[in-house]
Amino acid sequence: MNLHQLRFVREAVRQNFNLTEAAKALFTSQPGVSKAIIELEEELGVDIFTRHGKRIRGLTEPGRSVLKSVELIMQEIEGLKQIGREFAAQDSGSLTIATTHTQARYALPPVVQAFMQKYPKVRLSLLQGNPKQVAEMVQRDQADLAIATESIAGIDGLITMPCYQWEHVVVVPLDHPLLKLKVISLEEIANYPLITYDSAFAGRNKIDHAFALRQIKPDILLEAIDADVIKTYVELGMGVGIIAGMAFDAERDKNLRSIPVGNLFGMNISRIALKQGAYLRSYVYTFIELLAPTLNRKLIDQVLQGTKDNYEL
Structure with missing residues (x-):
């Protein structure tokens, strides 16, 4: 079983069971598409399509179940490709920040403005909640980083660094x-x-x-x-x-x-939280540096790798 076979099945359905049109859409030959589908059916031990002679006419009952699985697999493949594109492109992608209302309303506007001027292709999202909630968003991979008071320090699976003091x-x-x-x-x-x-x-x-x-x-x-x-x-x-x-x-x-x-x-200290072992794209380092000029890429990497755990303001 291979991805080509799955693509051929999906495209055959999309082209209303016309294998010639499916082959054109996939820039391959019609006999190659037909052969790949037959080989997949033999491997699965079921007919995916109903046939009249050499022509396919529709999906069998097991074929409908196979198509659902094929669609899910292809969606996951596209998701993997998107992840690759985002991490390979260091000046574009997405950045999701989980933070409290106070940080989002008063501390972050100038930082966000400066960041977007540097990285206009990055899609920035702000999620809001209380300190416990924003920490959980990072734990669950719903956000890349969290910003809140020192109450987010000491949470399992997260590393935190101080950003700035306030009273x-x-x-x-x-x-x-x-x-x-x-x-x-x-x-x-x-x-x-x-x-x-x-x-x-x-x-x-x-x-x-x-x-x-x-x-x-x-x-x-x-x-x-x-x-x-x-x-x-x-x-x-x-x-x-x-x-x-x-x-x-x-x-x-x-x-x-x-x-x-x-x-x-x-005095209070606002902290930034990252998931332990997280891979940070270059623009994430830039955002952190804009938020907390005392932090730099070398120091952030040391904290992430566990080689420095006593950094304080």
Whole structure:
């Protein structure tokens, strides 16, 4: 059994059982097509086609089952060819990034813009989820890489590298009393209803941990996965917001003010996750370098190969 025989069967059906037309479509001879089909039938021990004399007229019952298998096999062959084309072509292909809303909305736009200018032929896809979900997307080969907070570190089958540090900020309306304080404390923040991230997002565990250490139970009025949602409700005067610093833009958020609180909640590190042993096309290295200039191809390869596991910012 060989691929030529399978192609001949499929093309014979596509050409309405006309072997002459099938041979023309495949740039071969009609006797060669006929012989290959007969040899396949003999090997399988069933007739694939019904015949009238030397002409084929249709598919037999087993022939219909054979055709289904042939179609599946040929689809897989095309898939393999596509994989080969993508990996051979270092300036074109696809790149799927799994990330959180905060990263996709605030950190990635300039990186994506610069990347697409360098590699206009690459099809870029962004998948969003919480840190656990985006890590699983890489594990399941649904994404090439994941970007999220440090919570994605230490997951089986993945290697992670730090990209950049960031801190939380408190966001308040323009006339809020917290703006009058020279030094802000957890106790003072807890005097107001809080609007912040869902527990799975953007370093929320550090926020909870900081309050717990001081035995403070804050009034979490609203949780969201989107900093824009948090800021909207802060603007309405419903409470004090705690968001990632990257999500605050003084020009865009003119009705709000931000107060850095990294000293209260600690610094956070966004990390990039890759599947252990992954083969990276050249443009994937470029994307990583654009996202984290401290990373380079040599260092990335060392981490992937397990020869360097202590790289930190």
